[in-house]
Amino acid sequence: MNQQLATDIMDARRQRGRVWRTQFMVMWGVIVAALLAFILVTIRLDSDFIQKWLPFILTGVPVTIFVALISIFFASILATLGALGRVSRSPYLNAIASFYVSFFRGTPLLLQILFIYLALPQAGIVLPALPTGIVALSLNYGAYLTEIFRSGIEAVPHGQTEAAQSLGMSDRTTFRRIIVPQAFRIVTPAIGNDFVAMLKDSSLVSVVGVQELLWRAQAAGRPTFQSMQTLLVAALVYWILTIVFSFFQNRLERKMATGDRTPERSR
Amino acid sequence: MTLQHVVHPAEIPGSLVAPGAPPILQATAIEKYFGTARVLRGCSMTVFPGETVTILGRSGSGKSTFLRCLNFLEEPSAGVVEISGVRVEADPLRPRHEKASARIRQLRLHAGMVFQEFNLFPHLSVLGNLIEAPIHVKRLPRKEAIELAEGFLAKVGLSEKRDEYPSRLSGGQRQRVAIARALTMEPEVLLFDEPTSALDPSLVGEVLKVMESLAHEGRTMIVVTHEMAFAREAADRVYFMSDGEFVEIGPPQNVISDPQDERTQDFLARFLRA
Ligand SMILES: Nc1ncnc2c1ncn2[C@@H]1O[C@H](COP(=O)(O)OP(=O)(O)OP(=O)(O)O)[C@@H](O)[C@H]1O
Ligand SMILES: [Mg+2]
Numbered sequence: 001m002n003q004q005l006a007t008d009i010m011d012a013r014r015q016r017g018r019v020w021r022t023q024f025m026v027m028w029g030v031i032v033a034a035l036l037a038f039i040l041v042t043i044r045l046d047s048d049f050i051q052k053w054l055p056f057i058l059t060g061v062p063v064t065i066f067v068a069l070i071s072i073f074f075a076s077i078l079a080t081l082g083a084l085g086r087v088s089r090s091p092y093l094n095a096i097a098s099f100y101v102s103f104f105r106g107t108p109l110l111l112q113i114l115f116i117y118l119a120l121p122q123a124g125i126v127l128p129a130l131p132t133g134i135v136a137l138s139l140n141y142g143a144y145l146t147e148i149f150r151s152g153i154e155a156v157p158h159g160q161t162e163a164a165q166s167l168g169m170s171d172r173t174t175f176r177r178i179i180v181p182q183a184f185r186i187v188t189p190a191i192g193n194d195f196v197a198m199l200k201d202s203s204l205v206s207v208v209g210v211q212e213l214l215w216r217a218q219a220a221g222r223p224t225f226q227s228m229q230t231l232l233v234a235a236l237v238y239w240i241l242t243i244v245f246s247f248f249q250n251r252l253e254r255k256m257a258t259g260d261r262t263p264e265r266s267r
Numbered sequence: 268m269t270l271q272h273v274v275h276p277a278e279i280p281g282s283l284v285a286p287g288a289p290p291i292l293q294a295t296a297i298e299k300y301f302g303t304a305r306v307l308r309g310c311s312m313t314v315f316p317g318e319t320v321t322i323l324g325r326s327g328s329g330k331s332t333f334l335r336c337l338n339f340l341e342e343p344s345a346g347v348v349e350i351s352g353v354r355v356e357a358d359p360l361r362p363r364h365e366k367a368s369a370r371i372r373q374l375r376l377h378a379g380m381v382f383q384e385f386n387l388f389p390h391l392s393v394l395g396n397l398i399e400a401p402i403h404v405k406r407l408p409r410k411e412a413i414e415l416a417e418g419f420l421a422k423v424g425l426s427e428k429r430d431e432y433p434s435r436l437s438g439g440q441r442q443r444v445a446i447a448r449a450l451t452m453e454p455e456v457l458l459f460d461e462p463t464s465a466l467d468p469s470l471v472g473e474v475l476k477v478m479e480s481l482a483h484e485g486r487t488m489i490v491v492t493h494e495m496a497f498a499r500e501a502a503d504r505v506y507f508m509s510d511g512e513f514v515e516i517g518p519p520q521n522v523i524s525d526p527q528d529e530r531t532q533d534f535l536a537r538f539l540r541a
C-alpha cells in the first residue's frame with residue numbers, strides 16, 4: 001500500500017518532468033521557426049550569394065579562434081604576474097598591479113584597441129592590426145583574470161599555509177608547492193569561461209581590419225546590401241563556437257570539481 | 268600565586284625520562300595580546316625528552332594560542348621559546364627579516380604539529396603529503412624520502428592508502444596521515460591541538476591508539492585535548508589553563524584525580540557531569 005503510494009509519487013514527478021521538458025523544447029522550436037519565417041519573408045534567400053561568400057566568411061573562423069587562444073594565453077601570463085603583485089608584501093608591486101587592473105578594467109576594450117592602433121603610432125609605436133588586437137585583448141582580459149587569480153590564491157584555506165609552515169617550509173616554498181597548485185585548480189574553470197567570452201569579444205578587433213569572422217561577414221555583405229544574410233551567418237557561427245567550447249568548459253569544470261582533487265571535507 | 272612549573276622527571280612515577288636530562292623544550296613567560304585582549308598571561312612550560320604533557324582547560328582559555336606560540340605560528344607578544352637548542356625570542360615590533368624567519372623555520376623543524384582540522388594537502392596523494400617537506404625543506408633525495416614516508420605510514424597502519432588522495436579517506440585516517448606527515452620531518456617534539464575533536468566519536472579511538480603508541484615509544488609530545496582518559500593514562504604531566512594562565516600543573520593523578528585549584532575542580536566537575 002505505502003510502497004504503491006511511493007512509486008505513484010515518483011511516477012507523477014517523472015511525468016511532470018517530461019511534460020516540462022517537452023514544453024521547453026516546443027517553445028524553443030517556436031522561437032526558431034518564427035525567426036526563420038521572419039528571415040524568409042524579409043529577404044530572398046539567394047543560395048548563389050551564400051554559396052559564393054560562405055567560404056570567404058568561414059575563413060575568418062580560424063582567425064577568430066587563433067586570436068582568442070593566443071590572447072587568453074598571454075592574458076593568463078599577465079594575470080599570473082598581476083596576481084603575484086597583488087598578493088606580495090611589496091607596496092610597489094601591489095601599486096603596479098592594482099594600477100594595471102584598475103586602468104584596464106576601467107576603460108572600454110574598444111577604446112584600448114583603437115588606442116594601440118591609432119594613438120600609439122604618435123609615440124612611435126606602430127603595431128600591425130593582428131598584434132594590436134592580441135595585445136589589447138591580452139591586456140584587457142589579463143586585468144580581469146588578475147582579480148580572479150588573486151581570489152583563487154586567497155581561497156586556499158589558511159590551514160594549508162599553517163600546515164606547510166609547521167613543516168618548516170619557507171613562504172616561497174609554501175606558495176609554490178602548496179598554494180599555487182590549489183589556486184590553479186580553483187581558477188581553471190574561470191579561464192575557460194573567459195575564453196568563451198573572448199571568442200565573442202575578439203570580434204572587436206575587426207575595427208582595425210583584422211580579417212576575422214565578423215570583419216569578413218561585414219565585408220561580404222556591405223557592397224550588395226546583403227548584410228542580413230552575412231551577419232546572420234556570422235552570428236550562427238559564433239553561437240556554434242560558444243556552444244562547442246562551453247561544452248568543453250563545462251566538462252573541465254566538472255572534472256575540476258570532483259574526484260580526487262576536491263579540497264578535503266572536514267569530517 | 269607563584270607556581271613552580273618544573274616538575275622534575277625523577278618525581279614522576281613510571282616516567283621513561285632519564286633523570287637529570289636537560290629539558291628539550293622550554294617556553295618562558297609567553298604573553299599574547301590579540302588587539303588589546305590579553306589572551307596569554309605569562310605562560311611557562313618545561314618539557315623533558317620523552318615526556319607527554321597534556322594541556323587541559325575550558326574553551327577560549329588560550330590552549331591553542333599557547334601551543335601555536337611554541338612554533339611561532341602565532342608570534343608571541345613577549346617571551347622566549349627554546350626547543351632542542353634553537354632559541355627564539357618574541358620580537359613583534361619589528362618586521363621579520365630573513366635571518367629571523369630562518370631561525371623560526373629551524374625551530375619548527377624541531378616541533379611537528381598536528382591540527383584539529385588535519386590540514387592535509389588535498390592536491391597531493393597520501394605519499395605526496397608525506398614526502399613534500401622532506402624533499403623541499405630537508406632536500407632529501409626522493410627515494411630516501413619515500414622510504415622514510417613508507418616507514419611512518421606503516422607505523423600509523425595506512426600502508427595500503429599510500430596512493431589515495433586525502434578526500435577519499437575517513438577523518439580518522441586523515442588524522443593518522445597528518446601524524447605520519449609530522450613524523451617524517453623527525454621532530455624532537457610533537458604538538459597536537461585537539462587532534463580528535465573534529466572526528467566522529469567512532470573514529471577517535473584509532474587516532475588515540477596511534478598517539479598512545481607514540482607516547483610509549485618515548486616521543487616527546489604536548490597535547491591539547493578534551494580526552495580525559497588519554498590525559499589520565501598517557502600523560503606524564505598535566506597543565507591546566509584558565510584565562511591565559513597555567514593555574515595547576517602536576518602528574519595526572521594529582522591534577523585530574525585530586526585537583527587543588529578551584530578553577531580546575533570546577534572544570535573537572537562540569538566535565539564529568541557532562
Ligand atoms: N586570531 C585571533 N584573533 C583574535 N582573537 C583570537 C584569535 N585567536 C584566538 N583568539 C581569542 O583568544 C582566546 C583564546 O583562544 P584559543 O583558541 O587559544 O582558546 P582554546 O583554549 O584553544 O579554546 P578551544 O578549546 O575552544 O579550542 C579566545 O578568547 C579567542 O577568542
Ligand atoms: Mg583550541
